[in-house]
Amino acid sequence: MAVSAALALAPRLRIVPRDPAGETEALLGIGGWAAQFTPGVAIEFPDSVLLEVSGSLRLFGGLESIVERLRRGTTELGWSTVLAGAPTPRAASWLALAGEQKFIGAAARLEEALAALPVEVLRREDETHAALEAIGVRTLGELRALPREGVARRFGQRLLDDLDRAFGALPDPRNFFAPPTRFRASIELPAEVTQAEALLFAARRLVVQLAGFLAARSGGVQRFALRLGHRDQATTEIAIGLIAPSRDAEHFTLLLRERLSGLALRAPVRAIALEADDVVPLAGRNLGLLLEEGKPPGHWEHLVERLRSRLGAGAVHGLASRAEHRPERTVASAEPDSRQPHLDFGERPFWLLDRPRPLAETGAVPHYEGPLELLAGPERIESGWWDGGDIARDYFVARTRNEALVWIYRERRGEGGWYLHGLFA
């Protein structure tokens, strides 16, 4: 139909040119995602993906379960699909082309199911289809009923071979699709987006595709990037780093949500792309033999990443202890879970003040919430002359009037004086 004729019928029609490159990319994307269900994925351009699932049925809990996962997954990826299954790849793709969502398990039932399909599924040249129509052949069953020599003479041997492959009379080997080593997928947005949070919905489709791609490779990623394409400006890149490799789509989505919620867009976004370069091996998780009670334990890495994505990387840290006598240099921030030497320093408070607080002194007694009672000490610490941060202090354990225990010191250099440095808590 001509565009003008279509517009005459439906004036509000939106005309979009067909994008073959986009279709190919989408098909490859689905192929890469679907490889998580079977290593046997073949792409049939321009619109079909074939999966050899007979070896995967047990792992995924039967045909129905695998079909349900495929249906849900492709919907999440943002595609509407027709799913069909048959003992031969050609029969399955023909059923899908005809819009028949059928799953034929037994070869015996194949004959009957295929016989009813229209000859259009053969996808021959227009002349062939015109000739078939002229002799009154509308279904594959009618075509099969014709004498083979006649069909071969009029339409060529290849048509017969195609039929034989579909019915299982000839072998039909396929070249399996090898997913690329790097992940790259993009979406053109239907309209320009000005709110960063609104991008999450589209980004989610890419994240699902990434998770499937990673599952197919038994891998995970430790970093990935979401690129936002603008009309006239350079792309905005949102890089996400993880503590440990993961391929959890829910976790990725949560991290993106935190990052997008705090983002002000420089310009409206026209397209988004998700990229992940370094795929590292990631073992699957074995389930425990006995189900433990309560919620399943979570991943602490996910928690740390989630907190960091909103509070900033520096806001979440672990502790490290160092062999160093100056109290303020004994501890440092570190990545959580870094192994620590065990050091024995004697009596030390649970809380260390960020900087020592000067204390008032009356009648040679230091005051903090009233006069302090010294309980233990002095412990002399003199150290650090070699790096300019030298100290000379006498530390005491003291009790406040409120019976809190505090760690104080008397400065031995300069003007002296008392300082509060820690709380025993």
Add this chain to the structure above:
Amino acid sequence: MAFTGDCAVAALLERPDIWRGDSLSRAGARGIPSGFSGLDAELPGGGWPAGALTEVLPAHEGIGELRLLGPVLAALSQRGLWLAWIAPPHLPYAPALSAAGIDIAKLVIVRTASAKETLWATEQALRSNACGAVLAWLPKVRCAAKYAELRRLQIAAEGGRAPVFLFRSPEIASESSPAALRIALGTAGGGLAVRVLKRRGTPLTHPVLLPAMPPAVRGKHSNPHVDRHPVPATAARNFPARFVHA
């Protein structure tokens, strides 16, 4: 008629989410041992409530609120469980934590810039169910929206096994709270006096006294460098009069 009625009541009382006012909470909700046998005896489930909020209200900062948790934190971290410290008021000092047996590699310290962030981070820590214990220092926020926020935390904690300690100021002792356990800390005779303001079951009227002094201080009674004033016998004198039983 009476028979079926009794059955219905008995069945109702078997429900784990119903507790009776005349007995300590049933053994089903097993607590995490606090490391102080005197305290465990008074806590329903024989320890800190798991998967529920515990509010800790120290009368003054530094009187022993962390020494009280030392044994449970040490036990959990040695089992390889994570300890989340959310918005601590000062730097947790690694040498003291190590000396108390806490594996500092298992600490995750979270710094926040506002009360909202503290509550958010605490909720995330509980929801993730990735922590062996969660400690959070709540700022003194106006109480109005407070109950709903604490309720959110309580719901997030449920189903997990982690004890959750919320450190709050003693002024809020008279406000209602969804926490399963609320304790006020004071001092008595150089030790720590734990007053249970609220627990599941019968209220507890007397404080539990714990020897929570650092060992070096307990040992050194005659240090030549230090004058030692006699400690007045002021049992639980640090409890403000407005503390009430919840």
